Amino acid sequence: MNRKLLLISVFFLSNCSIVSYSEVIPLAKLAIIGADDIEITSEVIEAKKFSFAKVKIGRSAIAIFSLVKIDQNGSYMWISGEGEILTTFNGKIIKLQNSLFNTEFISFSDFNLDNIKDGDEIQYDVMLYNPQAFVTQDASIQSFSTNNNLRIIESVKTNGFKWSYQNEYLYNDRMRAIYARQIIHPKVPEIEINFYYK
Amino acid sequence: MKLSMRSNLLILFIFSASLQGSLNDYVYPRNLVPSFSNYGTTGVIQTPNARFHEAGTLAFSWSANDPYMRGSILAYPFSWFEASYQYTDIDNALYSNVEAFSGDQTYKDKSFDVKFLLWNETKFLPSVAIGARDIGGTGVFSSEFIVGSKRFNNIDLSIGLGWGMLSDNKFRNPLEIFSDRFKERERELSAGGGEFNTGTWFSGPTGGFASFQYTIPNFKGIRFSAEYDSTDYDLEGFPDGRNSFKFAFEPVRRPTSNINYGLMFPVNNSLQLKLGYMKGNTISFGFSLHANLGKQNPIFKKNDPPRPVPQKERVRMVNRQDASLYRTSLRLTNERGLFYQHGHIHEDDSTYEVTFAQAKFTSFARSTGRLIRVLDDISPEKIKTFKVNNINGGLGMYSLTIDRDEFARYKEENLYKLATKNVKLEPYHYSKNKNDYNFNPQAEYPVNYQKLTPILRTQLGGPDGFFFADLRIAYKSEFLISQKLSIYTDMSMGIFDNLGELKLLSDSIIPHVRTDIVKYLKATRQKPYIKRIQMNYYHELSENIYSKLAGGIFEDMFIGLGGEILYRPYAKNFGIGAEIWGVQQRDFRMLFGTRDYKINTGHINIYLKEPTSQVLVQIKGGRFLAGDSGIQLDFSRRFKSGLRIGAFATKTDISDLEFGEGSFDKGFYFYIPIESFFQKYMKGNTGWGLRPLTRDGAAVLQHQMPLWGVTEQGQRDVFDRDWDDFYE
Numbered sequence: 068m069n070r071k072l073l074l075i076s077v078f079f080l081s082n083c084s085i086v087s088y089s090e091v092i093p094l095a096k097l098a099i100i101g102a103d104d105i106e107i108t109s110e111v112i113e114a115k116k117f118s119f120a121k122v123k124i125g126r127s128a129i130a131i132f133s134l135v136k137i138d139q140n141g142s143y144m145w146i147s148g149e150g151e152i153l154t155t156f157n158g159k160i161i162k163l164q165n166s167l168f169n170t171e172f173i174s175f176s177d178f179n180l181d182n183i184k185d186g187d188e189i190q191y192d193v194m195l196y197n198p199q200a201f202v203t204q205d206a207s208i209q210s211f212s213t214n215n216n217l218r219i220i221e222s223v224k225t226n227g228f229k230w231s232y233q234n235e236y237l238y239n240d241r242m243r244a245i246y247a248r249q250i251i252h253p254k255v256p257e258i259e260i261n262f263y264y265k
Numbered sequence: 266m267k268l269s270m271r272s273n274l275l276i277l278f279i280f281s282a283s284l285q286g287s288l289n290d291y292v293y294p295r296n297l298v299p300s301f302s303n304y305g306t307t308g309v310i311q312t313p314n315a316r317f318h319e320a321g322t323l324a325f326s327w328s329a330n331d332p333y334m335r336g337s338i339l340a341y342p343f344s345w346f347e348a349s350y351q352y353t354d355i356d357n358a359l360y361s362n363v364e365a366f367s368g369d370q371t372y373k374d375k376s377f378d379v380k381f382l383l384w385n386e387t388k389f390l391p392s393v394a395i396g397a398r399d400i401g402g403t404g405v406f407s408s409e410f411i412v413g414s415k416r417f418n419n420i421d422l423s424i425g426l427g428w429g430m431l432s433d434n435k436f437r438n439p440l441e442i443f444s445d446r447f448k449e450r451e452r453e454l455s456a457g458g459g460e461f462n463t464g465t466w467f468s469g470p471t472g473g474f475a476s477f478q479y480t481i482p483n484f485k486g487i488r489f490s491a492e493y494d495s496t497d498y499d500l501e502g503f504p505d506g507r508n509s510f511k512f513a514f515e516p517v518r519r520p521t522s523n524i525n526y527g528l529m530f531p532v533n534n535s536l537q538l539k540l541g542y543m544k545g546n547t548i549s550f551g552f553s554l555h556a557n558l559g560k561q562n563p564i565f566k567k568n569d570p571p572r573p574v575p576q577k578e579r580v581r582m583v584n585r586q587d588a589s590l591y592r593t594s595l596r597l598t599n600e601r602g603l604f605y606q607h608g609h610i611h612e613d614d615s616t617y618e619v620t621f622a623q624a625k626f627t628s629f630a631r632s633t634g635r636l637i638r639v640l641d642d643i644s645p646e647k648i649k650t651f652k653v654n655n656i657n658g659g660l661g662m663y664s665l666t667i668d669r670d671e672f673a674r675y676k677e678e679n680l681y682k683l684a685t686k687n688v689k690l691e692p693y694h695y696s697k698n699k700n701d702y703n704f705n706p707q708a709e710y711p712v713n714y715q716k717l718t719p720i721l722r723t724q725l726g727g728p729d730g731f732f733f734a735d736l737r738i739a740y741k742s743e744f745l746i747s748q749k750l751s752i753y754t755d756m757s758m759g760i761f762d763n764l765g766e767l768k769l770l771s772d773s774i775i776p777h778v779r780t781d782i783v784k785y786l787k788a789t790r791q792k793p794y795i796k797r798i799q800m801n802y803y804h805e806l807s808e809n810i811y812s813k814l815a816g817g818i819f820e821d822m823f824i825g826l827g828g829e830i831l832y833r834p835y836a837k838n839f840g841i842g843a844e845i846w847g848v849q850q851r852d853f854r855m856l857f858g859t860r861d862y863k864i865n866t867g868h869i870n871i872y873l874k875e876p877t878s879q880v881l882v883q884i885k886g887g888r889f890l891a892g893d894s895g896i897q898l899d900f901s902r903r904f905k906s907g908l909r910i911g912a913f914a915t916k917t918d919i920s921d922l923e924f925g926e927g928s929f930d931k932g933f934y935f936y937i938p939i940e941s942f943f944q945k946y947m948k949g950n951t952g953w954g955l956r957p958l959t960r961d962g963a964a965v966l967q968h969q970m971p972l973w974g975v976t977e978q979g980q981r982d983v984f985d986r987d988w989d990d991f992y993e
Binding site for chain 1: 287288290291292294482483566568
């Protein structure tokens with residue numbers, strides 16, 4: 068959610084005599100402080116029937132996505148309570164659906180943990196929506212192994228316009244993504260994901 | 266998978282040209298979003314261009330450039346029309362030379378600007394617009410212009426002709442060939458303002474201006490602007506200090522250059538920041554906010570989906586008994602904010618008729634669709650048709666009949682056009698005879714809906730100060746005695762205010778029905794006051810004829826009794842009504858006391874609606890609160906979200922002298938649906954009305970819930986507008 072729009076809303080509503088301030092205060096808090104974190108305790112993990120992911124988008128949105136499908140190509144599909152769908156491949160978001168700014172990676176299979184190594188260069192074809200554009204990205208990979216964990220830093224450059232950023236992925240000893248921090252659309256803030264598997 | 270990827274790539278290749286085009290949206294983000302000039306309206310730095318925001322956009326723009334500081338509110342009722350209202354603080358003049366009257370407050374100028382799009386940009390032709398600045402003000406900024414704008418990728422070029430203040434590089438007015446009236450332009454500063462100086466429009470010498478805006482690639486959409494400025498700074502404002510205006514105290518810095526430069530940074534889709542260097546010696550800066558509040562869900566995506574009925578197969582089985590179906594319907598619809606009033610299974614045993622009322626959804630197509638969803642979930646197989654009736658204030662609104670199979674068939678895919686193709690929508694004449702229904706749940710009257718909420722009373726732009734505010738805590742309630750009889754209460758207690766400095770007293774020579782506002786405000790400082798205790802009784806006299814009786818405290822300044830009648834034929838785009846009120850002026854303390862002034866006021870009201878554009882024209886003719894008689898014209902447009910933007914003008918039989926400054930009443934307003942600011946649906950509006958001056962002439966009684974609004978929800982054009990909400 069756009070924080071500035073939230074602040075404007077609060078400003079508008081200060082003149083609105085119909086709305087109770089009990090409805091306005093949470094909006095103001097969301098705009099100024101950001102969304103409340105969702106604490107994932109062992110009880111929460113225990114209570115969940117399926118694997119899930121805690122997804123934090125910028126400061127003002129935080130949600131739980133549940134795993135709904137694992138595809139044969141190794142991609143995982145996650146869905147939020149509000150219907151947004153994330154598809155990940157080795158922790159990398161390759162598709163975002165039902166969001167204001169959707170994204171789809173047309174090519175992503177090179178981000179394969181079996182083959183990937185430090186210094187690799189990968190090219191992605193990406194479809195961005197709102198506005199719609201097809202872009203090609205060049206990514207350089209740095210990988211670090213520590214305590215049976217694998218950490219990958221992906222430095223991404225976009226051809227055609229100035230959009231560069233770094234993504235980070237962390238994998239456990241079973242090579243499953245446990246954490247990712249990544250950018251997928253110029254208009255979406257950085258997305259942080261903690262994965263929990265059942 | 267590989268095939269699929271190849272086909273995707275093939276499609277991408279085929280459409281690569283258009284995709285490359287859209288890549289520009291990332292290289293030059295928000296390139297097409299118009300910027301705002303220092304005059305508040307769309308333009309470059311000082312000069313206007315032919316760009317417009319989308320219909321339904323509201324904007325606020327603020328700028329500062331010595332000696333001016335300007336705040337503007339803009340509205341776009343159409344994509345071809347921009348209207349704005351400005352407050353300009355002129356820093357080289359005082360409001361008056363009487364310290365006791367206005368202290369050291371600097372001069373404040375109010376003005377209206379308008380701009381019309383003549384034609385849109387094509388591949389070869391530019392957009393062309395015509396406009397005027399300061400049309401209803403004092404004339405210190407009055408100018409007219411015609412301007413063309415043509416875009417070449419990330420460069421937007423504009424060139425135009427200006428009159429009045431926009432004619433520094435004077436050349437002969439090309440309009441002289443039509444009339445000698447265009448030869449000379451008399452500059453007559455109106456002392457008070459509020460009058461339309463039409464006689465001078467497009468007259469006098471002409472000036473030429475030009476500008477370009479260049480969006481810097483890959484630089485967050487930042488635009489560099491340069492313009493040739495034709496503003497005549499020897500005329501604008503009070504250029505020579507006291508020689509120009511008796512309250513001015515210093516001259517304005519004269520330009521050393523006609524070329525202005527600027528940068529504009531679109532921070533996001535709504536906020537723009539700007540910085541400029543103008544006249545060769547003056548820095549300007551400012552910001553603007555804009556949003557299209559007319560489109561559906563303009564700010565937040567809604568998160569208030571229909572709640573499906575759990576275990577519906579089981580519920581349907583249980584509901585094979587009619588009594589069970591009625592009770593389940595009552596419970597489940599009420600839980601969803603749809604208040605079940607009556608239920609009736611027809612003799613054919615296949616039509617289930619339900620009468621309901623609701624105050625949650627702005628869209629009645631949505632509320633009706635949600636009600637039918639519930640009925641479809643819980644009704645046994647024998648029910649083949651749903652007939653849904655809606656009432657408001659005890660008045661029958663509409664009746665909608667739909668085939669159950671058709672409703673269910675298109676539900677999942679949201680094919681509302683197919684689902685509503687065979688819907689029967691007709692007027693509903695509400696019968697209170699309980700024998701007409703099989704199931705009449707006992708409503709527990711009286712019902713009281715109440716809330717405590719902070720409110721802010723404001724007073725803007727007076728001589729004694731620019732902004733006065735009164736923060737209060739308000740109690741509001743809607744007390745339903747029966748379906749048709751209700752009492753609306755609105756009272757508040759002051760907490761904090763800065764009204765102490767208010768001292769402007771009325772100079773009106775007709776009854777002070779509005780201009781004693783300062784006395785009302787000051788008498789209720791940090792004290793409780795009653796804004797409204799209004800009792801309403803609604804009744805449908807016969808087919809298409811609605812009536813309302815109301816009494817009590819109607820508004821801040823009047824108490825009384827009266828009524829309204831409206832003839833509004835169903836599925837027609839007009840209505841004719843009449844209202845008459847016997848009212849007495851309230852005491853300044855705003856409790857139950859009254860003053861001596863009494864009047865009978867009333868109007869004949871004519872409503873004309875254009876259903877496609879949702880433009881409503883209201884003509885109100887009759888006797889106004891100060892005893893003056895005349896006509897009010899009100900034009901407004903309603904957008905999909907519920908946003909309404911409108912303007913009004915009223916001329917009555919009092920003289921210009923009796924009316925005072927401004928000579929006739931006019932202003933513009935907008936109402937924004939509250940649900941725009943939330944993820945949940947809710948009814949109600951928050952709004953602003955702007956009029957240049959508060960005068961006593963042409964004042965209308967502000968009674969709550971007029972019949973046109975009450976009967977709006979059942980109209981066919983309202984459903985035609987909102988069918989897309991049917992399954993949402």
